[in-house]
Amino acid sequence: MANLLEINGVFEADEDAYDGVKVQINEPMDSNHFVTMLRASISQWRIQGKRGVWIKLPIDHANLVNAAVKEGFWYHHAEPTYLMLVYWIPEIPHTIPANASHRVGIGALVMNDNGEVLVVQEKNGAFKGTGVWKMPTGVVDEVNDDFESFSYLFVINCNKILTKSKSSKQQGEDICVAAVREVQEETGIKAEFIELLAFRQSHKSFFGKSDLFFVCMLNPLSYKIQKQDSEIKGAQWMDMEEYAAQPFVKKHEMFNKIAEICLAKKKNKYNGFSKELMTSAFSAKKNYLYFNH
Amino acid sequence: MANLLEINGVFEADEDAYDGVKVQINEPMDSNHFVTMLRASISQWRIQGKRGVWIKLPIDHANLVNAAVKEGFWYHHAEPTYLMLVYWIPEIPHTIPANASHRVGIGALVMNDNGEVLVVQEKNGAFKGTGVWKMPTGVVDEVNDDFESFSYLFVINCNKILTKSKSSKQQGEDICVAAVREVQEETGIKAEFIELLAFRQSHKSFFGKSDLFFVCMLNPLSYKIQKQDSEIKGAQWMDMEEYAAQPFVKKHEMFNKIAEICLAKKKNKYNGFSKELMTSAFSAKKNYLYFNH
Numbered sequence: 292m293a294n295l296l297e298i299n300g301v302f303e304a305d306e307d308a309y310d311g312v313k314v315q316i317n318e319p320m321d322s323n324h325f326v327t328m329l330r331a332s333i334s335q336w337r338i339q340g341k342r343g344v345w346i347k348l349p350i351d352h353a354n355l356v357n358a359a360v361k362e363g364f365w366y367h368h369a370e371p372t373y374l375m376l377v378y379w380i381p382e383i384p385h386t387i388p389a390n391a392s393h394r395v396g397i398g399a400l401v402m403n404d405n406g407e408v409l410v411v412q413e414k415n416g417a418f419k420g421t422g423v424w425k426m427p428t429g430v431v432d433e434v435n436d437d438f439e440s441f442s443y444l445f446v447i448n449c450n451k452i453l454t455k456s457k458s459s460k461q462q463g464e465d466i467c468v469a470a471v472r473e474v475q476e477e478t479g480i481k482a483e484f485i486e487l488l489a490f491r492q493s494h495k496s497f498f499g500k501s502d503l504f505f506v507c508m509l510n511p512l513s514y515k516i517q518k519q520d521s522e523i524k525g526a527q528w529m530d531m532e533e534y535a536a537q538p539f540v541k542k543h544e545m546f547n548k549i550a551e552i553c554l555a556k557k558k559n560k561y562n563g564f565s566k567e568l569m570t571s572a573f574s575a576k577k578n579y580l581y582f583n584h
Numbered sequence: 585m586a587n588l589l590e591i592n593g594v595f596e597a598d599e600d601a602y603d604g605v606k607v608q609i610n611e612p613m614d615s616n617h618f619v620t621m622l623r624a625s626i627s628q629w630r631i632q633g634k635r636g637v638w639i640k641l642p643i644d645h646a647n648l649v650n651a652a653v654k655e656g657f658w659y660h661h662a663e664p665t666y667l668m669l670v671y672w673i674p675e676i677p678h679t680i681p682a683n684a685s686h687r688v689g690i691g692a693l694v695m696n697d698n699g700e701v702l703v704v705q706e707k708n709g710a711f712k713g714t715g716v717w718k719m720p721t722g723v724v725d726e727v728n729d730d731f732e733s734f735s736y737l738f739v740i741n742c743n744k745i746l747t748k749s750k751s752s753k754q755q756g757e758d759i760c761v762a763a764v765r766e767v768q769e770e771t772g773i774k775a776e777f778i779e780l781l782a783f784r785q786s787h788k789s790f791f792g793k794s795d796l797f798f799v800c801m802l803n804p805l806s807y808k809i810q811k812q813d814s815e816i817k818g819a820q821w822m823d824m825e826e827y828a829a830q831p832f833v834k835k836h837e838m839f840n841k842i843a844e845i846c847l848a849k850k851k852n853k854y855n856g857f858s859k860e861l862m863t864s865a866f867s868a869k870k871n872y873l874y875f876n877h
Contacts, residue, residue: 392726
């Protein structure tokens with residue numbers, strides 16, 4: 292790989308916009324040799340005024356983790372296939388950016404022309420055994436492949452790597468897309484995103500990370516339910532009022548408020564946020580902006 | 585630690601609600617001994633019908649990473665002080681939950697009674713050198729301490745650990761709190777959160793992770809600006825119309841739309857989402873629900 296060229300015993304590194312350098316280890320390496328090169332590299336980067344040093348270690352090269360840690364590196368983040376280590380050269384406090392902090396979930400209010408909502412009972416999870424009929428819910432899919440994400444950072448120096456790896460990658464999932472997907476997966480119902488009704492932020496929900504949960508209103512495009520058997524115990528259309536009147540919903544403040552919002556929406560007395568695809572300022576990417584139209 | 589008791593050469597593990605087991609390594613260990621115990625443990629867990637196996641390795645025990653990977657573990661996530669490894673025992677596809685996928689940022693529209701908004705120029709980052717006056721922005725603080733988050737998962741079996749470690753931990757930050765904090769940090773202006781006006785979801789913004797950016801409207805509680813010198817080049821109150829008329833804002837679809845929303849808000853012709861603190865259904869925690877009141 293172009294970015295692991297060894298020049299005079301120093302790692303060839305890519306530079307970022309914050310005086311940082313990035314090294315990706317792509318070939319097997321003896322840990323003693325790794326340490327020798329790392330020390331020589333850091334000495335050179337220090338003279339050059341570099342600040343953060345990133346090392347991306349694919350899981351195949353886990354033999355180098357301990358050596359990097361002994362040299363003063365710490366963990367920044369990890370994905371199934373790699374570990375990202377980081378080091379800070381200057382004598383001042385580091386400004387290394389934080390890791391991803393939130394998981395994003397959706398709940399789907401699918402309401403048909405009869406004022407019925409699509410509800411499910413789950414086989415597992417927190418609602419197991421409660422008998423509660425709930426909206427289909429799920430987690431927004433994240434990016435699965437890791438290489439592009441890193442190579443994206445060296446786009447300035449390594450356009451070829453970005454281009455080469457881009458086609459096979461999965462993009463992170465939009466909230467409006469996740470809601471449609473989860474409804475179809477759990478119930479077989481095709482639907483279209485209409486509006487975001489509300490969202491909740493919670494903390495320490497999973498490994499100390501935070502959680503954002505978006506309640507989306509969808510318009511069904513089919514009627515016949517074909518439930519997914521492995522996760523879903525039952526699925527049906529239910530009067531919105533009956534959903535809202537369930538003792539579990541009435542009893543819990545958050546569920547009750549969301550049900551109230553859904554009832555208001557049914558009566559056309561509520562405006563949420565709808566979506567609009569827009570070009571970003573600093574790239575050619577299109578992103579959704581959600582607002583009250 | 586109670587959860588690293590060795591009984592008959594097998595790791596003492598805590599169980600989760602999904603037939604998973606969790607081991608936390610708290611003491612130095614030879615990697616050969618670790619592997620012997622790990623193999624014996626997995627054999628036993630397999631017989632017991634366990635599925636996911638989690639190993640939390642503090643960075644002090646990085647010497648065991650390579651051994652765990654050789655035994656078939658992969659990386660789930662990492663924070664500065666630890667690496668979480670995971671393994672799946674059954675012959676069926678794993679159902680290990682995903683890692684956090686999003687970073688959460690805020691932009692603050694602070695509008696005073698004269699219809700002026702608080703704007704800044706940044707010394708670094710994407711706006712550097714553009715001359716654009718922009719809203720204060722920042723990233724929602726994440727949880728810094730890692731231990732409680734893991735111990736939280738064994739609350740069923742290990743109440744003591746949870747209780748013991750809880751008091752010293754930092755909670756993840758609420759969006760409404762982050763907006764107030766960033767405004768004060770960058771400009772010295774005290775403000776209160778009023779409403780969420782819009783949000784944008786983008787992908788592959790940082791290490792392949794996604795990004796949620798929330799535009800918050802704040803009411804200023806002070807007037808005199810004291811800018812933060814290290815990041816902020818300038819800060820001032822500016823007519824909302826003047827802000828919106830900047831060529832950079834006009835030129836970029838996303839900025840222009842957000843400026844339009846802010847102008848509509850100034851004329852009281854826009855409703856965003858305000859916040860309400862509510863008790864969650866499955867814990868005693870209070871979380872914010874954001875909706876159109």
